[in-house]
Amino acid sequence: MSEWSGRNLQMEEGYWQALLQEGEFAASSGEAPSQGIEMLGGPAQNRVPSDGRTAPLDDVWMAAQEIFENNGTLELEATGYNRGGLLVTWRGLQGFVPASHLIGFSPWLSEEERRAELARRVGQRLTLRIIELDPERWRFVLSERITTEEIRRREALLAEITPGEVREGIVTNLTSFGAFVDLGGVEGLIHISELSWGRVEHPRDVLKRGQRVQVYVLNVDRERERIGLSLKRLLPDPWETVEERYYPGQLVEGVITNVVSFGAFVRLEEGLEGLIHISELAEGTFLHPRNVVQEGERVTARVLSVSRAERRIALSLRQVDKPNGWWVQE
Structure with missing residues:
Protein backbone atom coordinates (compact mmCIF):
# COMPACT_ATOMS: atom_id res chain seq x y z
CA MET A 1 0.00 0.00 0.00
CA SER A 2 1.34 3.43 -0.84
CA GLU A 3 1.96 6.14 1.76
CA TRP A 4 -0.90 8.14 0.25
CA SER A 5 -3.42 5.34 0.67
CA GLY A 6 -2.51 5.07 4.34
CA ARG A 7 -3.21 8.75 4.94
CA ASN A 8 -6.60 8.56 3.34
CA LEU A 9 -7.64 5.19 4.72
CA GLN A 10 -10.52 6.63 6.74
CA MET A 11 -11.87 8.51 3.73
CA GLU A 12 -11.67 5.40 1.57
CA GLU A 13 -13.27 3.17 4.19
CA GLY A 14 -16.04 5.75 4.45
CA TYR A 15 -16.51 5.53 0.71
CA TRP A 16 -16.98 1.78 0.67
CA GLN A 17 -19.46 2.00 3.52
CA ALA A 18 -21.30 4.86 1.84
CA LEU A 19 -21.39 2.95 -1.43
CA LEU A 20 -23.17 0.09 0.27
CA GLN A 21 -25.58 2.41 2.05
CA GLU A 22 -26.50 5.00 -0.57
CA GLY A 23 -25.33 3.58 -3.91
CA GLU A 24 -23.69 5.42 -6.79
CA PHE A 25 -24.95 8.48 -8.61
CA ALA A 26 -24.66 8.64 -12.38
CA ALA A 27 -24.20 11.91 -14.23
CA SER A 28 -27.30 11.68 -16.39
CA SER A 29 -30.08 11.04 -13.90
CA GLY A 30 -28.53 11.55 -10.48
CA GLU A 31 -30.16 8.29 -9.40
CA ALA A 32 -28.50 5.20 -8.03
CA PRO A 33 -28.05 2.58 -10.76
CA SER A 34 -29.42 -0.91 -10.30
CA GLN A 35 -26.01 -2.55 -10.80
CA GLY A 36 -22.65 -1.97 -9.20
CA ILE A 37 -23.21 -2.45 -5.49
CA GLU A 38 -23.59 -6.21 -5.65
CA MET A 39 -20.23 -6.61 -7.34
CA LEU A 40 -18.48 -5.59 -4.13
CA GLY A 41 -19.05 -9.04 -2.65
CA GLY A 42 -17.61 -12.45 -3.51
CA PRO A 43 -14.28 -13.57 -4.95
CA ALA A 44 -12.72 -11.11 -7.38
CA GLN A 45 -12.34 -13.66 -10.17
CA ASN A 46 -16.12 -14.40 -10.17
CA ARG A 47 -17.35 -10.83 -10.34
CA VAL A 48 -18.90 -9.30 -13.42
CA PRO A 49 -17.89 -5.75 -14.43
CA SER A 50 -20.52 -3.06 -13.86
CA ASP A 51 -20.85 -2.37 -17.59
CA GLY A 52 -22.15 -5.91 -18.13
CA ARG A 53 -19.15 -7.21 -20.06
CA THR A 54 -17.60 -10.50 -19.14
CA ALA A 55 -13.84 -10.13 -18.80
CA PRO A 56 -10.88 -12.15 -17.49
CA LEU A 57 -10.65 -10.03 -14.34
CA ASP A 58 -7.52 -11.77 -13.07
CA ASP A 59 -5.73 -10.44 -16.17
CA VAL A 60 -7.16 -6.97 -15.60
CA TRP A 61 -5.98 -6.91 -12.00
CA MET A 62 -2.53 -8.06 -13.13
CA ALA A 63 -2.41 -5.27 -15.71
CA ALA A 64 -3.45 -2.75 -13.06
CA GLN A 65 -0.76 -4.10 -10.72
CA GLU A 66 1.90 -3.58 -13.40
CA ILE A 67 0.77 0.03 -13.92
CA PHE A 68 0.79 0.55 -10.13
CA GLU A 69 4.32 -0.83 -9.69
CA ASN A 70 5.67 1.21 -12.62
CA ASN A 71 4.04 4.45 -11.43
CA GLY A 72 2.04 4.65 -14.65
CA THR A 73 -0.95 6.91 -15.21
CA LEU A 74 -4.44 6.30 -16.57
CA GLU A 75 -6.67 8.70 -18.54
CA LEU A 76 -10.19 7.89 -17.35
CA GLU A 77 -13.61 9.52 -17.52
CA ALA A 78 -15.54 10.13 -14.30
CA THR A 79 -18.66 8.00 -14.70
CA GLY A 80 -20.42 8.79 -11.43
CA TYR A 81 -19.97 10.01 -7.89
CA ASN A 82 -20.97 9.49 -4.29
CA ARG A 83 -20.42 11.60 -1.21
CA GLY A 84 -16.79 10.41 -0.93
CA GLY A 85 -15.57 11.20 -4.43
CA LEU A 86 -15.74 10.26 -8.11
CA LEU A 87 -16.23 6.86 -9.71
CA VAL A 88 -14.30 5.69 -12.78
CA THR A 89 -14.18 2.50 -14.82
CA TRP A 90 -11.15 0.88 -16.42
CA ARG A 91 -11.45 -2.35 -18.41
CA GLY A 92 -14.43 -3.41 -16.33
CA LEU A 93 -12.89 -2.48 -12.97
CA GLN A 94 -14.76 0.19 -11.06
CA GLY A 95 -12.43 2.55 -9.27
CA PHE A 96 -12.76 5.39 -6.81
CA VAL A 97 -11.06 8.79 -6.69
CA PRO A 98 -11.43 10.28 -3.17
CA ALA A 99 -12.48 13.93 -3.16
CA SER A 100 -9.29 14.71 -1.21
CA HIS A 101 -7.32 13.50 -4.26
CA LEU A 102 -9.09 15.75 -6.78
CA ILE A 103 -7.37 18.91 -7.99
CA GLY A 104 -9.05 22.12 -6.85
CA PHE A 105 -11.66 20.41 -4.67
CA SER A 106 -12.31 22.50 -1.55
CA PRO A 107 -12.67 20.64 1.76
CA TRP A 108 -14.83 23.47 3.12
CA LEU A 109 -17.90 22.85 0.95
CA SER A 110 -21.29 22.12 2.48
CA GLU A 111 -22.84 18.72 1.80
CA GLU A 112 -25.04 20.20 -0.93
CA GLU A 113 -22.15 22.10 -2.52
CA ARG A 114 -19.95 19.02 -2.30
CA ARG A 115 -22.44 16.86 -4.21
CA ALA A 116 -22.97 19.58 -6.79
CA GLU A 117 -19.24 19.93 -7.40
CA LEU A 118 -18.77 16.17 -7.71
CA ALA A 119 -21.73 15.95 -10.11
CA ARG A 120 -20.22 18.75 -12.20
CA ARG A 121 -17.03 16.75 -12.65
CA VAL A 122 -18.77 13.62 -13.92
CA GLY A 123 -17.97 13.22 -17.61
CA GLN A 124 -14.57 14.91 -17.29
CA ARG A 125 -11.43 13.00 -18.25
CA LEU A 126 -8.88 12.75 -15.47
CA THR A 127 -5.18 11.86 -15.43
CA LEU A 128 -4.88 9.45 -12.52
CA ARG A 129 -2.32 7.43 -10.59
CA ILE A 130 -3.25 4.21 -8.80
CA ILE A 131 -2.64 4.60 -5.04
CA GLU A 132 -4.23 1.42 -3.72
CA LEU A 133 -4.93 -1.94 -5.31
CA ASP A 134 -6.45 -4.93 -3.51
CA PRO A 135 -8.21 -7.56 -5.68
CA GLU A 136 -9.40 -9.56 -2.66
CA ARG A 137 -11.31 -6.57 -1.29
CA TRP A 138 -12.15 -5.19 -4.76
CA ARG A 139 -10.37 -1.91 -4.01
CA PHE A 140 -9.14 0.16 -6.91
CA VAL A 141 -8.32 3.65 -5.62
CA LEU A 142 -6.77 6.43 -7.70
CA SER A 143 -5.50 9.99 -7.30
CA GLU A 144 -5.51 13.01 -9.59
CA ARG A 145 -3.55 15.21 -7.19
CA ILE A 146 -0.46 12.98 -6.93
CA THR A 147 -0.13 12.83 -10.73
CA THR A 148 -0.41 16.61 -11.14
CA GLU A 149 2.03 17.33 -8.33
CA GLU A 150 4.56 14.95 -9.83
CA ILE A 151 4.20 16.56 -13.26
CA ARG A 152 4.79 19.99 -11.74
CA ARG A 153 7.81 18.75 -9.81
CA ARG A 154 9.18 17.14 -12.94
CA GLU A 155 8.73 20.28 -15.04
CA ALA A 156 10.30 22.47 -12.35
CA LEU A 157 13.30 20.17 -12.00
CA LEU A 158 13.85 19.96 -15.76
CA ALA A 159 13.70 23.76 -15.97
CA GLU A 160 16.24 24.39 -13.22
CA ILE A 161 18.77 21.56 -13.48
CA THR A 162 22.01 22.64 -15.14
CA PRO A 163 25.11 20.81 -16.45
CA GLY A 164 27.96 21.03 -13.97
CA GLU A 165 25.73 20.75 -10.91
CA VAL A 166 26.08 18.08 -8.25
CA ARG A 167 22.76 16.48 -7.30
CA GLU A 168 21.63 13.75 -4.94
CA GLY A 169 19.41 10.92 -6.10
CA ILE A 170 18.37 7.32 -5.58
CA VAL A 171 19.36 4.44 -7.88
CA THR A 172 16.13 3.04 -9.35
CA ASN A 173 17.38 0.54 -11.94
CA LEU A 174 20.57 -1.13 -13.15
CA THR A 175 20.98 -2.29 -16.75
CA SER A 176 23.88 -3.56 -18.82
CA PHE A 177 24.47 -0.06 -20.22
CA GLY A 178 24.18 2.01 -17.05
CA ALA A 179 22.29 3.06 -13.94
CA PHE A 180 19.10 5.13 -13.67
CA VAL A 181 18.90 7.63 -10.83
CA ASP A 182 15.75 9.41 -9.59
CA LEU A 183 16.66 13.04 -8.95
CA GLY A 184 13.31 13.87 -7.35
CA GLY A 185 10.74 13.40 -10.10
CA VAL A 186 13.03 12.98 -13.10
CA GLU A 187 15.34 10.06 -13.83
CA GLY A 188 18.84 10.56 -15.17
CA LEU A 189 21.19 7.98 -16.65
CA ILE A 190 24.74 7.24 -15.56
CA HIS A 191 26.20 5.50 -18.60
CA ILE A 192 28.45 2.58 -17.69
CA SER A 193 31.45 4.56 -18.99
CA GLU A 194 30.68 7.29 -16.42
CA LEU A 195 30.52 5.03 -13.38
CA SER A 196 34.25 4.82 -12.78
CA TRP A 197 37.57 5.89 -14.28
CA GLY A 198 38.37 2.20 -14.40
CA ARG A 199 36.83 -0.81 -16.11
CA VAL A 200 33.27 -1.72 -15.05
CA GLU A 201 31.85 -5.06 -16.16
CA HIS A 202 28.31 -4.30 -14.98
CA PRO A 203 26.79 -1.35 -13.07
CA ARG A 204 25.76 -3.70 -10.25
CA ASP A 205 29.47 -4.03 -9.45
CA VAL A 206 29.47 -0.35 -8.47
CA LEU A 207 25.91 0.48 -7.36
CA LYS A 208 22.81 -1.20 -5.98
CA ARG A 209 19.12 -0.38 -6.34
CA GLY A 210 17.82 1.96 -3.66
CA GLN A 211 21.29 3.38 -2.98
CA ARG A 212 21.46 7.15 -2.39
CA VAL A 213 24.25 8.74 -4.45
CA GLN A 214 25.80 12.07 -5.33
CA VAL A 215 26.00 12.58 -9.11
CA TYR A 216 27.50 15.12 -11.47
CA VAL A 217 25.16 16.51 -14.16
CA LEU A 218 26.82 16.06 -17.55
CA ASN A 219 24.07 17.24 -19.91
CA VAL A 220 20.36 18.08 -19.99
CA ASP A 221 18.02 17.54 -22.95
CA ARG A 222 14.81 19.27 -21.85
CA GLU A 223 12.88 18.46 -25.02
CA ARG A 224 13.49 14.73 -24.73
CA GLU A 225 13.55 14.87 -20.90
CA ARG A 226 16.92 13.16 -20.73
CA ILE A 227 19.63 13.90 -18.19
CA GLY A 228 23.15 12.51 -18.46
CA LEU A 229 24.89 11.90 -15.14
CA SER A 230 28.31 10.84 -13.95
CA LEU A 231 29.82 9.33 -10.83
CA LYS A 232 33.43 9.39 -11.91
CA ARG A 233 33.50 13.17 -12.54
CA LEU A 234 33.19 13.69 -8.80
CA LEU A 235 36.55 11.95 -8.34
CA PRO A 236 40.01 13.01 -9.55
CA ASP A 237 40.99 11.52 -12.91
Whole structure:
Protein backbone atom coordinates (compact mmCIF):
# COMPACT_ATOMS: atom_id res chain seq x y z
CA MET A 1 0.00 0.00 0.00
CA SER A 2 1.34 3.43 -0.84
CA GLU A 3 1.96 6.14 1.76
CA TRP A 4 -0.90 8.14 0.25
CA SER A 5 -3.42 5.34 0.67
CA GLY A 6 -2.51 5.07 4.34
CA ARG A 7 -3.21 8.75 4.94
CA ASN A 8 -6.60 8.56 3.34
CA LEU A 9 -7.64 5.19 4.72
CA GLN A 10 -10.52 6.63 6.74
CA MET A 11 -11.87 8.51 3.73
CA GLU A 12 -11.67 5.40 1.57
CA GLU A 13 -13.27 3.17 4.19
CA GLY A 14 -16.04 5.75 4.45
CA TYR A 15 -16.51 5.53 0.71
CA TRP A 16 -16.98 1.78 0.67
CA GLN A 17 -19.46 2.00 3.52
CA ALA A 18 -21.30 4.86 1.84
CA LEU A 19 -21.39 2.95 -1.43
CA LEU A 20 -23.17 0.09 0.27
CA GLN A 21 -25.58 2.41 2.05
CA GLU A 22 -26.50 5.00 -0.57
CA GLY A 23 -25.33 3.58 -3.91
CA GLU A 24 -23.69 5.42 -6.79
CA PHE A 25 -24.95 8.48 -8.61
CA ALA A 26 -24.66 8.64 -12.38
CA ALA A 27 -24.20 11.91 -14.23
CA SER A 28 -27.30 11.68 -16.39
CA SER A 29 -30.08 11.04 -13.90
CA GLY A 30 -28.53 11.55 -10.48
CA GLU A 31 -30.16 8.29 -9.40
CA ALA A 32 -28.50 5.20 -8.03
CA PRO A 33 -28.05 2.58 -10.76
CA SER A 34 -29.42 -0.91 -10.30
CA GLN A 35 -26.01 -2.55 -10.80
CA GLY A 36 -22.65 -1.97 -9.20
CA ILE A 37 -23.21 -2.45 -5.49
CA GLU A 38 -23.59 -6.21 -5.65
CA MET A 39 -20.23 -6.61 -7.34
CA LEU A 40 -18.48 -5.59 -4.13
CA GLY A 41 -19.05 -9.04 -2.65
CA GLY A 42 -17.61 -12.45 -3.51
CA PRO A 43 -14.28 -13.57 -4.95
CA ALA A 44 -12.72 -11.11 -7.38
CA GLN A 45 -12.34 -13.66 -10.17
CA ASN A 46 -16.12 -14.40 -10.17
CA ARG A 47 -17.35 -10.83 -10.34
CA VAL A 48 -18.90 -9.30 -13.42
CA PRO A 49 -17.89 -5.75 -14.43
CA SER A 50 -20.52 -3.06 -13.86
CA ASP A 51 -20.85 -2.37 -17.59
CA GLY A 52 -22.15 -5.91 -18.13
CA ARG A 53 -19.15 -7.21 -20.06
CA THR A 54 -17.60 -10.50 -19.14
CA ALA A 55 -13.84 -10.13 -18.80
CA PRO A 56 -10.88 -12.15 -17.49
CA LEU A 57 -10.65 -10.03 -14.34
CA ASP A 58 -7.52 -11.77 -13.07
CA ASP A 59 -5.73 -10.44 -16.17
CA VAL A 60 -7.16 -6.97 -15.60
CA TRP A 61 -5.98 -6.91 -12.00
CA MET A 62 -2.53 -8.06 -13.13
CA ALA A 63 -2.41 -5.27 -15.71
CA ALA A 64 -3.45 -2.75 -13.06
CA GLN A 65 -0.76 -4.10 -10.72
CA GLU A 66 1.90 -3.58 -13.40
CA ILE A 67 0.77 0.03 -13.92
CA PHE A 68 0.79 0.55 -10.13
CA GLU A 69 4.32 -0.83 -9.69
CA ASN A 70 5.67 1.21 -12.62
CA ASN A 71 4.04 4.45 -11.43
CA GLY A 72 2.04 4.65 -14.65
CA THR A 73 -0.95 6.91 -15.21
CA LEU A 74 -4.44 6.30 -16.57
CA GLU A 75 -6.67 8.70 -18.54
CA LEU A 76 -10.19 7.89 -17.35
CA GLU A 77 -13.61 9.52 -17.52
CA ALA A 78 -15.54 10.13 -14.30
CA THR A 79 -18.66 8.00 -14.70
CA GLY A 80 -20.42 8.79 -11.43
CA TYR A 81 -19.97 10.01 -7.89
CA ASN A 82 -20.97 9.49 -4.29
CA ARG A 83 -20.42 11.60 -1.21
CA GLY A 84 -16.79 10.41 -0.93
CA GLY A 85 -15.57 11.20 -4.43
CA LEU A 86 -15.74 10.26 -8.11
CA LEU A 87 -16.23 6.86 -9.71
CA VAL A 88 -14.30 5.69 -12.78
CA THR A 89 -14.18 2.50 -14.82
CA TRP A 90 -11.15 0.88 -16.42
CA ARG A 91 -11.45 -2.35 -18.41
CA GLY A 92 -14.43 -3.41 -16.33
CA LEU A 93 -12.89 -2.48 -12.97
CA GLN A 94 -14.76 0.19 -11.06
CA GLY A 95 -12.43 2.55 -9.27
CA PHE A 96 -12.76 5.39 -6.81
CA VAL A 97 -11.06 8.79 -6.69
CA PRO A 98 -11.43 10.28 -3.17
CA ALA A 99 -12.48 13.93 -3.16
CA SER A 100 -9.29 14.71 -1.21
CA HIS A 101 -7.32 13.50 -4.26
CA LEU A 102 -9.09 15.75 -6.78
CA ILE A 103 -7.37 18.91 -7.99
CA GLY A 104 -9.05 22.12 -6.85
CA PHE A 105 -11.66 20.41 -4.67
CA SER A 106 -12.31 22.50 -1.55
CA PRO A 107 -12.67 20.64 1.76
CA TRP A 108 -14.83 23.47 3.12
CA LEU A 109 -17.90 22.85 0.95
CA SER A 110 -21.29 22.12 2.48
CA GLU A 111 -22.84 18.72 1.80
CA GLU A 112 -25.04 20.20 -0.93
CA GLU A 113 -22.15 22.10 -2.52
CA ARG A 114 -19.95 19.02 -2.30
CA ARG A 115 -22.44 16.86 -4.21
CA ALA A 116 -22.97 19.58 -6.79
CA GLU A 117 -19.24 19.93 -7.40
CA LEU A 118 -18.77 16.17 -7.71
CA ALA A 119 -21.73 15.95 -10.11
CA ARG A 120 -20.22 18.75 -12.20
CA ARG A 121 -17.03 16.75 -12.65
CA VAL A 122 -18.77 13.62 -13.92
CA GLY A 123 -17.97 13.22 -17.61
CA GLN A 124 -14.57 14.91 -17.29
CA ARG A 125 -11.43 13.00 -18.25
CA LEU A 126 -8.88 12.75 -15.47
CA THR A 127 -5.18 11.86 -15.43
CA LEU A 128 -4.88 9.45 -12.52
CA ARG A 129 -2.32 7.43 -10.59
CA ILE A 130 -3.25 4.21 -8.80
CA ILE A 131 -2.64 4.60 -5.04
CA GLU A 132 -4.23 1.42 -3.72
CA LEU A 133 -4.93 -1.94 -5.31
CA ASP A 134 -6.45 -4.93 -3.51
CA PRO A 135 -8.21 -7.56 -5.68
CA GLU A 136 -9.40 -9.56 -2.66
CA ARG A 137 -11.31 -6.57 -1.29
CA TRP A 138 -12.15 -5.19 -4.76
CA ARG A 139 -10.37 -1.91 -4.01
CA PHE A 140 -9.14 0.16 -6.91
CA VAL A 141 -8.32 3.65 -5.62
CA LEU A 142 -6.77 6.43 -7.70
CA SER A 143 -5.50 9.99 -7.30
CA GLU A 144 -5.51 13.01 -9.59
CA ARG A 145 -3.55 15.21 -7.19
CA ILE A 146 -0.46 12.98 -6.93
CA THR A 147 -0.13 12.83 -10.73
CA THR A 148 -0.41 16.61 -11.14
CA GLU A 149 2.03 17.33 -8.33
CA GLU A 150 4.56 14.95 -9.83
CA ILE A 151 4.20 16.56 -13.26
CA ARG A 152 4.79 19.99 -11.74
CA ARG A 153 7.81 18.75 -9.81
CA ARG A 154 9.18 17.14 -12.94
CA GLU A 155 8.73 20.28 -15.04
CA ALA A 156 10.30 22.47 -12.35
CA LEU A 157 13.30 20.17 -12.00
CA LEU A 158 13.85 19.96 -15.76
CA ALA A 159 13.70 23.76 -15.97
CA GLU A 160 16.24 24.39 -13.22
CA ILE A 161 18.77 21.56 -13.48
CA THR A 162 22.01 22.64 -15.14
CA PRO A 163 25.11 20.81 -16.45
CA GLY A 164 27.96 21.03 -13.97
CA GLU A 165 25.73 20.75 -10.91
CA VAL A 166 26.08 18.08 -8.25
CA ARG A 167 22.76 16.48 -7.30
CA GLU A 168 21.63 13.75 -4.94
CA GLY A 169 19.41 10.92 -6.10
CA ILE A 170 18.37 7.32 -5.58
CA VAL A 171 19.36 4.44 -7.88
CA THR A 172 16.13 3.04 -9.35
CA ASN A 173 17.38 0.54 -11.94
CA LEU A 174 20.57 -1.13 -13.15
CA THR A 175 20.98 -2.29 -16.75
CA SER A 176 23.88 -3.56 -18.82
CA PHE A 177 24.47 -0.06 -20.22
CA GLY A 178 24.18 2.01 -17.05
CA ALA A 179 22.29 3.06 -13.94
CA PHE A 180 19.10 5.13 -13.67
CA VAL A 181 18.90 7.63 -10.83
CA ASP A 182 15.75 9.41 -9.59
CA LEU A 183 16.66 13.04 -8.95
CA GLY A 184 13.31 13.87 -7.35
CA GLY A 185 10.74 13.40 -10.10
CA VAL A 186 13.03 12.98 -13.10
CA GLU A 187 15.34 10.06 -13.83
CA GLY A 188 18.84 10.56 -15.17
CA LEU A 189 21.19 7.98 -16.65
CA ILE A 190 24.74 7.24 -15.56
CA HIS A 191 26.20 5.50 -18.60
CA ILE A 192 28.45 2.58 -17.69
CA SER A 193 31.45 4.56 -18.99
CA GLU A 194 30.68 7.29 -16.42
CA LEU A 195 30.52 5.03 -13.38
CA SER A 196 34.25 4.82 -12.78
CA TRP A 197 37.57 5.89 -14.28
CA GLY A 198 38.37 2.20 -14.40
CA ARG A 199 36.83 -0.81 -16.11
CA VAL A 200 33.27 -1.72 -15.05
CA GLU A 201 31.85 -5.06 -16.16
CA HIS A 202 28.31 -4.30 -14.98
CA PRO A 203 26.79 -1.35 -13.07
CA ARG A 204 25.76 -3.70 -10.25
CA ASP A 205 29.47 -4.03 -9.45
CA VAL A 206 29.47 -0.35 -8.47
CA LEU A 207 25.91 0.48 -7.36
CA LYS A 208 22.81 -1.20 -5.98
CA ARG A 209 19.12 -0.38 -6.34
CA GLY A 210 17.82 1.96 -3.66
CA GLN A 211 21.29 3.38 -2.98
CA ARG A 212 21.46 7.15 -2.39
CA VAL A 213 24.25 8.74 -4.45
CA GLN A 214 25.80 12.07 -5.33
CA VAL A 215 26.00 12.58 -9.11
CA TYR A 216 27.50 15.12 -11.47
CA VAL A 217 25.16 16.51 -14.16
CA LEU A 218 26.82 16.06 -17.55
CA ASN A 219 24.07 17.24 -19.91
CA VAL A 220 20.36 18.08 -19.99
CA ASP A 221 18.02 17.54 -22.95
CA ARG A 222 14.81 19.27 -21.85
CA GLU A 223 12.88 18.46 -25.02
CA ARG A 224 13.49 14.73 -24.73
CA GLU A 225 13.55 14.87 -20.90
CA ARG A 226 16.92 13.16 -20.73
CA ILE A 227 19.63 13.90 -18.19
CA GLY A 228 23.15 12.51 -18.46
CA LEU A 229 24.89 11.90 -15.14
CA SER A 230 28.31 10.84 -13.95
CA LEU A 231 29.82 9.33 -10.83
CA LYS A 232 33.43 9.39 -11.91
CA ARG A 233 33.50 13.17 -12.54
CA LEU A 234 33.19 13.69 -8.80
CA LEU A 235 36.55 11.95 -8.34
CA PRO A 236 40.01 13.01 -9.55
CA ASP A 237 40.99 11.52 -12.91
CA PRO A 238 43.95 9.24 -12.04
CA TRP A 239 45.30 9.60 -15.60
CA GLU A 240 45.91 13.33 -15.11
CA THR A 241 48.86 12.66 -12.79
CA VAL A 242 49.83 9.17 -13.98
CA GLU A 243 53.30 10.24 -15.19
CA GLU A 244 54.08 11.56 -11.71
CA ARG A 245 53.50 8.14 -10.15
CA TYR A 246 54.64 5.67 -12.83
CA TYR A 247 57.74 5.58 -15.00
CA PRO A 248 59.53 3.10 -17.34
CA GLY A 249 61.53 0.46 -15.50
CA GLN A 250 59.41 0.67 -12.33
CA LEU A 251 58.19 -2.58 -10.71
CA VAL A 252 54.51 -2.41 -9.75
CA GLU A 253 51.91 -4.73 -8.24
CA GLY A 254 48.38 -5.18 -9.52
CA VAL A 255 45.45 -7.52 -10.05
CA ILE A 256 44.56 -9.15 -13.35
CA THR A 257 41.09 -7.83 -14.28
CA ASN A 258 40.60 -9.18 -17.80
CA VAL A 259 42.35 -11.71 -20.01
CA VAL A 260 41.86 -11.38 -23.77
CA SER A 261 43.42 -12.90 -26.87
CA PHE A 262 46.05 -10.15 -27.17
CA GLY A 263 47.08 -9.92 -23.53
CA ALA A 264 45.94 -9.18 -19.99
CA PHE A 265 44.78 -6.02 -18.21
CA VAL A 266 46.13 -5.22 -14.75
CA ARG A 267 44.47 -2.85 -12.25
CA LEU A 268 47.22 -0.84 -10.61
CA GLU A 269 44.91 1.40 -8.59
CA GLU A 270 41.26 2.46 -8.68
CA GLY A 271 40.54 3.74 -12.17
CA LEU A 272 43.95 2.90 -13.59
CA GLU A 273 44.79 -0.19 -15.66
CA GLY A 274 47.81 -1.24 -17.64
CA LEU A 275 48.11 -3.79 -20.42
CA ILE A 276 50.50 -6.73 -20.57
CA HIS A 277 50.70 -7.52 -24.28
CA ILE A 278 50.75 -11.23 -25.13
CA SER A 279 54.39 -10.87 -26.24
CA GLU A 280 55.30 -9.63 -22.72
CA LEU A 281 53.52 -12.32 -20.71
CA ALA A 282 56.16 -15.07 -20.72
CA GLU A 283 59.08 -16.58 -22.58
CA GLY A 284 58.36 -19.41 -25.01
CA THR A 285 55.10 -20.29 -26.69
CA PHE A 286 51.60 -20.77 -25.29
CA LEU A 287 48.13 -21.06 -26.82
CA HIS A 288 46.35 -18.25 -24.96
CA PRO A 289 47.17 -15.65 -22.28
CA ARG A 290 44.93 -17.66 -19.94
CA ASN A 291 47.63 -20.31 -19.96
CA VAL A 292 49.82 -17.76 -18.15
CA VAL A 293 47.53 -15.61 -15.97
CA GLN A 294 43.96 -15.68 -14.63
CA GLU A 295 41.47 -12.98 -13.61
CA GLY A 296 41.86 -12.08 -9.95
CA GLU A 297 45.52 -13.10 -9.82
CA ARG A 298 47.90 -10.63 -8.15
CA VAL A 299 51.10 -10.06 -10.17
CA THR A 300 54.26 -8.00 -10.14
CA ALA A 301 54.97 -6.32 -13.48
CA ARG A 302 57.55 -3.97 -14.95
CA VAL A 303 56.41 -0.67 -16.46
CA LEU A 304 57.58 -0.38 -20.09
CA SER A 305 55.96 2.94 -21.00
CA VAL A 306 53.46 5.52 -19.69
CA SER A 307 51.34 7.88 -21.78
CA ARG A 308 48.99 10.34 -20.11
CA ALA A 309 47.72 11.61 -23.48
CA GLU A 310 46.86 8.11 -24.75
CA ARG A 311 45.76 6.95 -21.28
CA ARG A 312 47.97 3.93 -21.62
CA ILE A 313 50.48 2.00 -19.50
CA ALA A 314 52.42 -0.86 -21.09
CA LEU A 315 53.55 -3.59 -18.68
CA SER A 316 55.61 -6.74 -18.83
CA LEU A 317 55.78 -9.95 -16.83
CA ARG A 318 58.49 -11.41 -18.97
CA GLN A 319 61.01 -8.69 -18.03
CA VAL A 320 60.35 -8.53 -14.29
CA ASP A 321 63.48 -10.50 -13.37
CA LYS A 322 65.82 -8.67 -15.69
CA PRO A 323 68.36 -6.45 -13.92
CA ASN A 324 68.02 -2.68 -14.13
CA GLY A 325 69.19 -1.41 -17.49
CA TRP A 326 68.68 -4.77 -19.21
CA TRP A 327 64.92 -4.58 -19.75
CA VAL A 328 63.61 -3.49 -23.13
CA GLN A 329 61.41 -0.37 -23.22
CA GLU A 330 58.36 -0.48 -25.52
